[in-house]
Amino acid sequence: MSGYYSDVIYEGLERIVVAMDIGTTHSAVSFAYFSPGSRPQGKMVAHWPGQPHWSGAAKIPTLVSYKAGKAQSHGTEAEREYEDQPGNVAHWFKLHLHPDKMKNNSPLFDVPALPVGTTIERIYADLMQYMMENTQKFFEMTTPNGEETWKRLRATTLVVLATPNGWELKEQQIVRKAAIRAGLVTVKSAGQLLQFVTEAEASVHYALANQSLEWLKYKAVFAVIDCGGSTVDTTVYRCTTINPLSLKETCPSECVQAGGIYVNREMTMMLKKKLQGSSFDDPDALRSMLHAFETELKPSFDGKMDYYELKFGSIKDNEPSIGVQKGRIALSSDELRPIFDSVTDQILRSCIGTLISQGTKHVVLVGGFAESPYVRKVLWKALRDKNMQTIMIGDYTRKAAAEGAIIAYIKRFVVGRAVKATFGGCVQEKYNSQLHGNRTSKPYPDGQMRVDGAFHAWIMKGTVLRETLAYKLPYHLAWDIDTPKRDITGSLGTAGIEVFAWDRDGTSTWCKDEKGNVIKGMRLLCTLKADLSALAGGLRVMSGFRGKKHYRVDYTVCVYFGDTQLHAKLQWKEKGTFRETEVNVISDVS
Template sequence: MASASTSELSDSFQNKSHLLVAAIDFGTTYSGYAFSAVSKKDDIRVYTDWGNVVAVPSAQKTPTVVLMRNEGNKCLAFGYDALHDYSELDEDEIDGYSIYQKFKMSLHTTKNIGRATYVPAKRGNATSAMGLFSYGLKYLAEHLIGTVGKETGESVTKDQIRWVITVPAIWSDAAKQFMRQAAFQAELIPTKDSDSLVIALEPEAASLYCRQLDINHLLCTGDSKMGVGTKYLVLDCGGGTLDVTVHHLKEGNKIAELYKATGADLGGSKVDENFIRLLEAILGDSVITSFQRSCASDFLSMMSLFEQKKRVVDPVKKQSLNIPLSSALGDLYNDMTGDRLKNAISPEWKDKGVAFKNGLLCIPHDMILGVFAPVVDKIVSHVRKLLQVEQVKAISHILVVGGFADSPYLQYELKREFGAIKKIIIPPDASSCVMKGATMFGHDPSSIISRNSRKTYGTDVYPMFDPTKHDAGKTKMYGDKLRAEGLFRTWIKQGEEVRMDKALTFSHVPVTPDQTNMSIGLYCSDHIDPRYCSDSNVEQLGNITVQLPGSGLDRKVEVKIMFGGTEITVEGRDCRPGGAKTRTTVNFLSD
């Protein structure tokens, strides 16, 4: 655990009105949490004992893996516990269980995200993404509450905690809402729209944490001091995604976003995929495919070991990668080929330096660099292109965070490419600074004073048809009036700076005396100035539903939409004298 005595933390809970801020970093490959008491917000604690199940010292995160019993679709274990329990299953039991890994990527790659979204298993049956996420969040939350109890001697309940869940900045509004729904289903919050949950953007969280670090403890190039006025790029290289934001450090230690968040499907898991392809090339596609299917526990253990090896592959130290191959793989290879695994290396691969020695597959240095190169090259290319954007040219620092930031190869290439023109900063705790910063964000969400809109947002309107302005093919009769159908009315343009405290306000009146609610379509586009909501470059995000209290045509409801936060939020108010807030919901999910 982090420093600060148990008694000091316990003192923070003597007054039960004090809340705890707890941040859950639910990652593609690994997950963890951090927390601090409101009265001692700078005393951020990170749980570091995840690895005691598998004798991994000081593990700040646990694998994002869920074990499920197929009968009844019952989730049984999470993290190292899931891997351990799965490895203990007898061969005749294993078909009754499924194991799920790296399922977070489904929220980035699925176009229409809904409560019924399904994800495939590493081995076993496809299952509900909502079930997996809610189980994982509940497991981590309950583990955290248990840790707080042990550390403080005080019991804390979920409703005394302000929860923070981290997500990539490039995630869709639907994906963010999905995580909120999962937190509600996991019983972290009492209602889906509860302000007891804050969604934090991962690169922003890292930025908040790193702005206050002692630069003498950073791996950096050049004079890396950051003060008011500093403009810098945050490169969050996680397990699943590359997530990039551009920030400006303002007075009062506040942060403004200079350019919209960008990124790609370029996390450390892409290196894993390349490694698997290399194994397939060396040992045979069918062998590795069968190994994943028939010996899933051994395969997952091998990939966990490779995850550790990724942190030592260095372009300067020309060392081969030696990885043990399990006896189960040897038995499988013998069953499939009639030969021993040590004879699997063909003369062609031997000529390239591949060898099998004492149960270890030895891969030469240049070949293992080839596993990393396609991913690292694309990350470098992404940064290079960003630095050509007008709003980004002026940055002086590149802050590199995330689990993949620990890769010496990635560090080397970033410094080689940009070290002469930008100051490269790599925190020593690059993989944990997101959850630490997310805890800070939970204490003060106003730390980020403005963001740049990633998309153009608006709604559909139906004005009177004007042949000089509107497309004659997109009209509709409403009563005896010919109206243009579904024009895109822009609220926020792509790239526009949106302050945290800015709200778009408009009013609506009922169409009929007995109307009880109204629905407002919410649309978005990657174009600056879309014309019609039916255009191919426009998609409907969802609907805003506002309750209309009372009856009659003389009613009016004021609607406020806030785009400057990490989530789009909506508020409605009855405009009649003494009118109160009216129930307002926004839905981005497809079901």
């Protein structure tokens, strides 16, 4: 399958890059071989077991079937098992990873249970392993000397995973462990050979590589709305240069649970009610109708006709009272529109305010759910009424995030990303009556009155990062002068600082209340730890506030923002030599 070519000659190290997008309903893989002196080409894996090669379809169903906790089949080959024994097949399992903050504004949804004997990490690992095995086969088949090249470069292959805008540390950690379990990377190499890209950023690269760009001018503000299976991501960009093309996010991106599966859920509820008490009030008939809806009516519904038909049975199936004749059930537009509107209304509520406030002029629609004629029509009309032009980009055989992820690695249009939360550390801060009010303060060994649970902000939400930014933040630990050395050594053994994220606008004075509980709106990301016990032998005696003597140890938190992630480490001086912890990947900041 032909793909995107770089417009420059590559002169770096020889390597293979593989990008995966595991979607709620469909998944796909793209890859590129970077060979010095050539122009890298992004390709989609288009040959999958059980799937006709002639179709050219690069997507596979996100399905894994299990027996006694062991994976039996994947993708298209798992569809038959899903039809016969859906409880044995992991489907829509991505919903198990969506964080609570993505669910707050979404209707209640019964997430399908995982097959017995499995875990979400295991399922991701099984599917990743299957996808990588087939990527290897396709690479070897389509690349000159492919078998030898893959064998030589496999250990240094970079893996890029596309994930929803709303995913954070917890979700990334699970997927990271799954990638290691699947053998995509090792524990030691994961830090260098495993990267994340948001689905929105991948999609903008796909959109711009597959669209005429006469409308894209210098300083133009536009948005990409990626309508997927379970999430809809909206990101607003400003064009900072034309040649070469570069973009900056103007504000934190939006992510809402409002994808295509929610239309399926509404359809299920409507059909159950319609069939209740009829001769077709059984799981098999409902399953047949939903399959027909997913494959035929959902992709074609446009709301223009008075009635639409679902073919689900044989010519002998009739029940006129509920609109069933000769194995077909008639559904009116008045019944179908609210099903789609329940989702399109939520999409618009999530993004329209941001689009208006940022002065958006063009909106690019991508993603499988955006292929729906009705969805396109509704979004086009709503955006037109706000003086925005909609640009449709799509090809049902392709997957924007998967293809865009490899284009993003080749081209790197996006040079500035908006931080989506305020990040900082939890500290003991000097008491300030105007700032801390009636909060209980206590004397610190250096003589200062301090309060616990204060939030020390490192970088503010909405800050646009153009390049990697680094901060070195000085912190210290102190003890009363009469503290036994063994107690000091013990506390130095687990020295560190808690790292928090504040999702709301502005910032917060506190990360914890007086009882030590994390306050609402604040998220504990991780605790940076280091063993500083070796410093106990060289404690410094210092004079603090009003000359109070105390022991003190200094260390530094080094924070790096870049490559869409926040990295941090602790640094200290030991016997005249600077030492530091390993870099800790804390979170996807954009």
